[in-house]
Amino acid sequence: xxxxxxxxxxxxxxxxxxxxxxxxxxxxxxxxxxxxxxxxxxxxxxxxxxxxxxxxxxxxxxxxxxxxxxxxxxxxxxxxxxxxxxxxxxxxxxxxxxxxxxxxxxxxxxxxxxxxxxxxxxxxxxxxxxxxxxxxxxxxxxxxxxxxxxxxxxxxxxxxxxxxxxxxxxxxxxxxxxxxxxxxxxxxxxxxxxxxxxxxxxxxxxxxxxxxxxxxxxxxxxxxxxxxxxxxxxxxxxxxxxxxxxxxxxxxxxxxxxxxxxxxxxxxxxxxxxxxxxxxxxxxxxxxxxxxxxxxxxxxxxxx
Amino acid sequence: xxxxxxxxxxxxxxxxxxxxxxxxxxxxxxxxxxxxxxxxxxxxxxxxxxxxxxxxxxxxxxxxxxxxxxxxxxxxxxxxxxxxxxxxxxxxxxxxxxxxxxxxxxxxxxxxxxxxxxxxxxxxxxxxxxxxxxxxxxxxxxxxxxxxxxxxxxxxxxxxxxxxxxxxxxxxxxxxxxxxxxxxxxxxxxxxxxxxxxxxxxxxxxxxxxxxxxxxxxxxxxxxxxxxxxxxxxxxxxxxxxxxxxxxxxxxxxxxxxxxxxxxxxxxxxxxxxxxxxxxxxxxxxxxxxxxxxxxxxxxxxxxxxxxxxxxxxxxxxx
Numbered sequence: 001x002x003x004x005x006x007x008x009x010x011x012x013x014x015x016x017x018x019x020x021x022x023x024x025x026x027x028x029x030x031x032x033x034x035x036x037x038x039x040x041x042x043x044x045x046x047x048x049x050x051x052x053x054x055x056x057x058x059x060x061x062x063x064x065x066x067x068x069x070x071x072x073x074x075x076x077x078x079x080x081x082x083x084x085x086x087x088x089x090x091x092x093x094x095x096x097x098x099x100x101x102x103x104x105x106x107x108x109x110x111x112x113x114x115x116x117x118x119x120x121x122x123x124x125x126x127x128x129x130x131x132x133x134x135x136x137x138x139x140x141x142x143x144x145x146x147x148x149x150x151x152x153x154x155x156x157x158x159x160x161x162x163x164x165x166x167x168x169x170x171x172x173x174x175x176x177x178x179x180x181x182x183x184x185x186x187x188x189x190x191x192x193x194x195x196x197x198x199x200x201x202x203x204x205x206x207x208x209x210x211x212x213x214x215x216x217x218x219x220x221x222x223x224x225x226x227x228x229x230x231x232x233x234x235x236x237x238x239x240x241x242x243x244x245x246x247x248x249x250x251x252x253x254x255x256x257x258x259x260x261x262x263x264x265x266x267x268x269x270x271x272x273x274x275x276x277x278x279x280x281x282x283x284x285x286x287x288x289x290x291x292x293x294x295x296x297x298x299x300x301x302x303x304x
Numbered sequence: 305x306x307x308x309x310x311x312x313x314x315x316x317x318x319x320x321x322x323x324x325x326x327x328x329x330x331x332x333x334x335x336x337x338x339x340x341x342x343x344x345x346x347x348x349x350x351x352x353x354x355x356x357x358x359x360x361x362x363x364x365x366x367x368x369x370x371x372x373x374x375x376x377x378x379x380x381x382x383x384x385x386x387x388x389x390x391x392x393x394x395x396x397x398x399x400x401x402x403x404x405x406x407x408x409x410x411x412x413x414x415x416x417x418x419x420x421x422x423x424x425x426x427x428x429x430x431x432x433x434x435x436x437x438x439x440x441x442x443x444x445x446x447x448x449x450x451x452x453x454x455x456x457x458x459x460x461x462x463x464x465x466x467x468x469x470x471x472x473x474x475x476x477x478x479x480x481x482x483x484x485x486x487x488x489x490x491x492x493x494x495x496x497x498x499x500x501x502x503x504x505x506x507x508x509x510x511x512x513x514x515x516x517x518x519x520x521x522x523x524x525x526x527x528x529x530x531x532x533x534x535x536x537x538x539x540x541x542x543x544x545x546x547x548x549x550x551x552x553x554x555x556x557x558x559x560x561x562x563x564x565x566x567x568x569x570x571x572x573x574x575x576x577x578x579x580x581x582x583x584x585x586x587x588x589x590x591x592x593x594x595x596x597x598x599x600x601x602x603x604x605x606x607x608x609x610x611x612x613x614x615x616x617x618x619x620x621x622x623x
Contacts, residue, residue: 143324146596148554150561155329155592158336158580235449239562242451243577258452262566265455266463273459276452284447291443300508
């Protein structure tokens with residue numbers, strides 16, 4: 001067996017097995033956290049419940065979310081047919097909430113996935129190669145960072161128009177710099193670790209080292225940041241929808257429902273208040289889950 | 305590297321960032337579909353009138369000429385004129401800056417007033433009921449959209465109780481009390497989520513500091529608990545808290561925009577959204593540049609301030 005093979009074997013045994021590039025000991029801790037930590041249990045339950053009601057909205061919703069009932073205009077109050085009442089067009093609020101969950105959760109998750117993918121790639125390469133590439137990439141990140149997120153989102157939506165994908169990218173774009181900075185910092189801290197140097201010494205290619213040695217050892221804080229930012233992205237999407245810059249004015253989303261109910265706040269307060277409660281519970285669930293993960297992975301609050 | 309050189313380097317860096325921001329905004333704004341001349345004259349305007357107005361607005365010149373001319377004006381502090389009402393952009397922005405700045409400032413004060421005491425108590429009484437209550441409250445704060453908090457406050461304190469006006473803004477020059485009454489609800493709405501994040505930062509930063517050797521030394525010297533906590537503890541914990549507070553200013557600003565809509569306050573946020581609707585390029589550019597400038601300048605200030613205060617931070621040490 002050559003020296004290189006021995007190093008390779010040693011690297012493999014020391015790190016343990018991986019699933020999707022994530023070290024299995026992290027996954028073990030993740031599962032343990034969900035089973036034992038009260039915050040994680042509550043958060044996980046909330047997310048699963050809302051996720052399921054979003055996925056199965058067409059089967060679960062008592063009414064068609066777009067169906068207008070003009071008879072209801074005079075009585076928007078909650079009733080046995082409309083448990084949460086109706087909006088100003090007589091459309092069932094509960095059904096609209098369930099359909100709204102689909103947009104909020106999908107846009108939130110998709111936005112962060114986009115921001116994380118691009119940002120982590122930038123951070124990995126900048127941190128690993130250093131030099132002019134680092135300078136170039138991080139200066140670009142500095143510029144992104146200088147735009148407050150809502151400005152980026154508003155301008156992007158203005159340029160590319162409203163719509164599911166555009167809003168998702170517009171929200172996610174603002175998170176690229178956060179992920180890039182975090183990933184770069186983590187790479188710098190493992191760049192000089194023995195396993196990285198060992199991998200270099202046996203002539204693994206840069207891409208192999210970056211994705212198989214460096215990335216898996218930076219992943220814990222990134223997972224925590226991903227969770228925290230999913231919560232933020234859901235709030236961001238609701239803000240855009242509320243401002244009328246969201247998916248589409250006719251699509252029921254939590255932010256849009258809230259905005260539309262604002263005009264009737266003194267007659268039918270629940271039209272605005274209930275979507276806000278849905279947002280709050282979802283975001284709270286994700287935040288609780290993220291906080292439990294933070295402790296489980298031993299990631300500092302000031303880091304992410 | 306000396307402090308002076310470090311400051312000079314950071315200022316130069318910030319200036320480059322602002323310049324690139326301005327350039328990106330210039331071209332991004334021109335990528336927004338819609339002809340400002342057509343928007344201004346309405347859908348049924350005739351082609352000649354539109355062409356004449358385009359010529360008048362300089363829209364027929366090559367893009368790079370428009371860019372250079374605009375950049376030259378900008379360097380001289382001229383942000384151009386609104387295509388909507390011909391007013392100088394800077395005047396328009398300054399005209400709406402007061403309500404936005406008032407809400408942001410009072411919101412920040414509210415956030416700090418909640419976050420610092422709650423965060424300190426939480427860290428000192430770690431894993432006791434005080435900590436759990438503070439943590440629960442901060443989590444709820446973080447999880448609510450600011451504009452929704454605004455609607456709830458409006459419903460309770462204006463519509464039901466009639467304690468404060470529901471809409472509009474009154475300048476501070478017309479009296480502190482009416483000014484305060486108009487901005488207190490918006491400020492709470494933006495301050496609560498921001499305060500929630502700050503409280504978590506304070507707690508975590510304080511917990512790090514509480515474990516430091518110098519804390520033990522200070523106690524061993526026989527200093528009172530309170531003195532140790534505030535003089536040695538909080539002072540050191542503040543550095544990361546202030547840094548994060550600066551970075552999260554963007555979150556606060558985003559909150560203000562939506563809250564202005566809820567309370568019908570004519571501020572920077574509403575001007576920006578209206579300007580995008582009417583394709584008022586100069587105003588959009590001006591607003592974005594000014595907001596980014598404030599954001600970068602605040603963070604630069606924080607950075608320089610604590611680098612010069614804290615001897616442990618090495619200049620340009622990077623990571």
